[in-house]
Amino acid sequence: MQTFFPVTLSSLKTDTIIGCDIYLLVSDNGRSRYVLYCKGDTAFENEKRELLVRKNVNRLFIGKDDKQKYSEYLESNLQHILSDEKIQPEEKAQIVYGTGTTMLHDVFKEPVHRNIVRSQAFAYNMIDYILRDGRAAYNLLKITSHDYYTYTHSVNVATIGSLFARNIGLNEKDMKSFCTGMLLHDLGKTKISSSILNKKGPLTDEEFGKIKMHPETGAKILRESGSSFKDEYAVILQHHENCDGSGYPYGLKKDDIHYVARLVHIIDIYDALTTRRSYSPPQKPFDSLRLIKTEMYNSVDHAMLKSFIKFLGGHSG
Ligand SMILES: [Fe+2]
Known part of the structure; x- marks a missing residue:
């Protein structure tokens, strides 16, 4: 089973390719699950960001194996x-x-x-x-x-x-x-x-x-x-x-x-x-x-x- 690592919305720049899939943690009927929100090879568009800002969500997730890719994204x-x-x-x-x-x-x-x-x-x-x-x-x-x-x-x-x-x-x-x-x-x-x-x-x-x-x-x-x-x-x-x-x-x-x-x-x-x-x-x-x-x-x-x-x-x- 895939394990996840938290990242913040504020660290993601609009209209950039992050390089790894971004997930949201959602709860349905008391059960939590990770849902793909933005694919790593597509741009993180402003619309996507604004939607999360409106819902007051700053905590997103990446797969634990993608920590290196996320760090490289932050570095650049x-x-x-x-x-x-x-x-x-x-x-x-x-x-x-x-x-x-x-x-x-x-x-x-x-x-x-x-x-x-x-x-x-x-x-x-x-x-x-x-x-x-x-x-x-x-x-x-x-x-x-x-x-x-x-x-x-x-x-x-x-x-x-x-x-x-x-x-x-x-x-x-x-x-x-x-x-x-x-x-x-x-x-x-x-x-x-x-x-x-x-x-x-x-x-x-x-x-x-x-x-x-x-x-x-x-x-x-x-x-x-x-x-x-x-x-x-x-x-x-x-x-x-x-x-x-x-x-x-x-x-x-x-x-x-x-x-x-x-x-x-x-x-x-x-x-x-x-x-x-x-x-x-x-x-x-x-x-x-x-x-x-x-x-x-x-x-x-x-x-x-x-x-x-x-x-x-x-x-x-
Ligand atoms: Fe030394």
């Missing part, structure tokens, strides 16, 4: 959705986060040009949304996932990092390339086996050597995909460099590390600590920041950490 209409005042702020944040994780899942599975371009388009839409919508920060920070997957971690880092970047006054152009870099910062991990990435015990030197290669591998994948990036490379190549020179892959010291990479370094550690890992439960924000301050202080930019703590304090509770 993201700009429209995020500027639509009829859509609730909480729903916008859910759509941004949901389409971001689905999109990155595809990018990490198949890091080719057409997917990498999607991450850039997504980053541009997300930054426009963050800059335009005063409630974006509150709603986005509320929903970042606490379960760790490379792609959810990357969306978390890009979300927290972009909001922090706005907070410390980065301009729009830098925010957009910075956000793209953050989404792709761990792209090189797609070439490391999951048995190493999710290993519970300590890593051998050989395994750690493989982990250390992911910044350069990520940059190589990007270069070979033929995508035209510039500043994004600093985030990917330098996000594991420590200010005291003990990081990898180059052992750069503070002044030689791009300031955006210093920023990502802090958020990368913070998100890894606050999410659930195969080898440890999630830590509370306060405990994570204390751990960075006591045990990793020499590896991070002190002034930036101070600003980050202040930024998080302003958005907690």
Whole structure:
């Protein structure tokens, strides 16, 4: 039997092909059933929308197997959705986060040009949304996932990092390339086996050597995909460099590390600590920041950490 997944009427744009069948849940004589309302290959016309608006219906359904198609539909209409005042702020944040994780899942599975371009388009839409919508920060920070997957971690880092970047006054152009870099910062991990990435015990030197290669591998994948990036490379190549020179892959010291990479370094550690890992439960924000301050202080930019703590304090509770 087919199972269904709820979607909202407000997320569907008039006169677009949604790409998957849309159903209504109707009740006849106390029995509920799903009825086909709009076929996936026909346009969702205004008449159809108006009829539902008049009946006060905002909850529609798609087949559970069509979740990917629906997410792709949202992704390609993201700009429209995020500027639509009829859509609730909480729903916008859910759509941004949901389409971001689905999109990155595809990018990490198949890091080719057409997917990498999607991450850039997504980053541009997300930054426009963050800059335009005063409630974006509150709603986005509320929903970042606490379960760790490379792609959810990357969306978390890009979300927290972009909001922090706005907070410390980065301009729009830098925010957009910075956000793209953050989404792709761990792209090189797609070439490391999951048995190493999710290993519970300590890593051998050989395994750690493989982990250390992911910044350069990520940059190589990007270069070979033929995508035209510039500043994004600093985030990917330098996000594991420590200010005291003990990081990898180059052992750069503070002044030689791009300031955006210093920023990502802090958020990368913070998100890894606050999410659930195969080898440890999630830590509370306060405990994570204390751990960075006591045990990793020499590896991070002190002034930036101070600003980050202040930024998080302003958005907690
Ligand atoms: Fe990394």
